[in-house]
Amino acid sequence: MNRYPVWKYAFILVALFIGVLYTLPNFFGEAPAVQISSAKVTVKVDFNMVDRVQNVLDEAAIRVDRITFDGASVRVRLDDTDTQIKAKDAIARALNPDAADPPYIVALNLLSRSPAWLASMRALPMYLGLDLRGGVHFLMQVDMRSAVKQQLDAYQSEVRGTLREKRIRFTGVSRDGDGLSVVISEAGSVQAARDLLAMRLTTFTWTDDKVPEGTRLTGRLSPKAMADIGNQALTQNIETLHKRVNELGVAEPVIQRQGADRVVVQLPGVQDTARAKDIIGRTATLQFRLVDQAGTGSETVPVRLSPGETVQRTVSLKREVIATGEQLEKASATLDQNQRPAVSVNLNDAAGRAMRNVTRENLGKPMAIVLYEKGKGEAVSVATIQGEFGNQFQITGTFTPQETADIALLTRAGALAAPMEIIEERTIGPSLGAENIAKGFNSVVYGFAAIALFMCAYYLLFGVFSTLALAFNLLLLVAVLSMLQATLTLPGIAAIALTLGMAIDANVLINERVREELRNGIPPQLAIHTGYERAWATIVDSNVTTLIAGVALLAFGSGPVRGFAVVHCLGILTSMFSAVVFSRALVNLWYGRQKKLKGVSIGQVWKPTSAPPRTDASGDLRA
């Protein structure tokens, strides 16, 4: 009865194997490394960079441990810190000839020392949170109201333009709340105006009511359109933040969206919040300018390389600025009437008028969109003016859809789509981080040792099995966390400790049950069987209640609590498997084959002298 079929043992062995495999990378420690990533949106790091870096290091006679490419950056693992610094200098010299405007970020970093075959099967060490590594954390709130407001201002001018175009008379276009309203003075043209607006401004729903001056048409943005505006603003802000953070030369910045209107920025290793804030809060500018074909313009800027292009072109610009980024209302990737990829640009009224004048006089001449950052310009796009146009136009060329998306983003990313405010900020020193790791680790180790000692002394062999099951639980938990690449924080380590302390509950339940069955005079094999059987229902019950609390924390928790909750919930799940299935496997393996089992090593089974368990309201405790 206490035997497992072969497949169950096999299953447990597989679980054990996978557990060991994925826990393994955490033990190798970290090696010094140099990381090369792009400093500009316009520069892409690709696989060729690996060879380039290899050549540079070969020339400098620096021994390389390993070079890897992870899709966005090239990482070079080195033997020690001395070679790391030498390698960094050599690479930086070769890749960034102009130190004032580096196209690549060459940063010092740490890489896991685990062998390549482990990394190739995505067995990576757990990612350490800032409280364990040191660094800065910002939580930024994007002002969505002003993003919507900006958009509405843009639509406002579109309403004006559209009505004027069709010679429909109106008085006053105004923004009210989340919508626009316009008053049409002539009753006859209300229907025409309404149809026209509905056709042109598809994201609005229009209603009308009577006012003294005529009929007022009110357009409301649909919730989806509002959400789209918000999403676009957030994406653009994140893009801008990326560019700015890149300047700090941080190896692994985390810039993530959180919820509907927040962005988390985490910069491991950076301690200087003042400088970080300075750079994050800066703005870049965008300009539309005519190209001086004679090459005698007021300034010359480089043109962004398109993929495959190797020769750097430059373009000479005329002094006059037609429009700036502040006047830009929208830029998005679309298709033109011939289904070719194009970038559609919307400017505000004033810029539209200027654009109209300039394009009328300069048909057939090239115009450039230039992005200025840190005082240096770069032409994002140079295109020939094909006709007279105003505030709405398209840029076409031999673009791929990816390129049009890039240009649109670049055109927009010059400035922030909506203002941002820092609402949370944390800085943790690197020594404090190391201290936190040591403290968390010690808590787990000493706590585990004490529990193991007690279990083995109290339940003897069953205690050993329980301890092994607990160790297996720890192994599985660490393996799962590594597999998910969850961020480990100090509360996370606390959760590991707490989960282990709670997980032993299942084994205590089982062991106590088995003892109780033995006490009632049931033969050992049967006692083991019923002990496990009966304890199971209770174990499920108790884990469900713990899990309810865990899920609540996961659903409503944020920051440190979330890290705690993730580990806690996962730990409960792995503990059910290890405490019941794994410990049973050990017991079965040990006792299952013995036909005439005389006794089990589960510690002393004390039997009361008065045989049947008597219940008496006036009974007393006897030792």
Add this chain to the structure above:
Amino acid sequence: MEFFRISRDIPFMRHALVLNIISFLTFAAAVFFIATRGLHLSIEFTGGTVMEVEYKQAADINKTREAVEALGFGEVQVQKFGTSRDVLIRLPVRGEMKQGEVSSRTFDALCSAEGGVVENKSYTTPQGEQVSRMACARAQDEPLKLSRTEFIGPAVGSELARDGALALLFTVIGIMLYLAVRFEWKFSVAGIIANLHDVIIILGFFAFFQWEFSLPVLAAILAVLGYSVNESVVIFDRIREVFRKYRKLSTLQVIDNAITSTISRTVITHGSTQIMVLSMLIFGGPTLHYFALALTIGILFGIYSSIFVAAGITMWLGVQREDLIKSTPAKTEDPNDPNSGAVV
């Protein structure tokens, strides 16, 4: 080894009344302290700035306090943190001041109080990571270091407080539903009262001693809530089993028997969990201190409340064999019900 050599059932329920009164008084005291003293909420809930500064020599708290107060940020708290060299400074949210600048200005003030100058320092850690930070320099010397700063905006704070309350509510409702489905409403009520009693008492301790109530403490409380409910579940489970097994016992005897037969497991599991928590309390450092403390109180009161409060309340609510053992109910059909099918 066997710690629990109990030959007869311990008459727990005989003392239930006295203990429940004590329980009630503790509970009332906890509520009283929470109401009068209030919780010492961390800046995660209130918003504000916290800085941890490490001095080279043992810190002079008064000097530090004077330097910070001179900045006029309002009510500041300065206290030692862990060792005599570590100082924790808490600054409230001030509307008229850009929060981001508070920490750098405070560090400036502390640095000049020690006769140093703030400068930016860039260096490489032994692991080869490049790090740059604000440092306070005084002739080849660094009198103090900024170990940690944290700023939480007031909006985030109130959000966290709301989310915390929601998490608690969700847990309570979830556990009640589960107990009601799994057992019976009387158990559900008893279980949740017992465990909320624990939560209130933990909060009472935090209010009385003015220990800092932070997010990890809240997590600890919820974890302990889920954990000690499972204590009640084990006892309830046993009560049901004993009801089935010994048909002649009275409800009181059944409860006593159930508690007696699970007491050894109760004490051993809680003991094991407590070992782990103690290990955190001892080795976990100041960051995990209150977290571990909340767990310790929760675990100790968890044992007590599962036995006396949860079981006691089920007794007062008058749980009966019939509540738990559903004898296949005889089909009761309303003969006047037009929807009832034909009886064959």
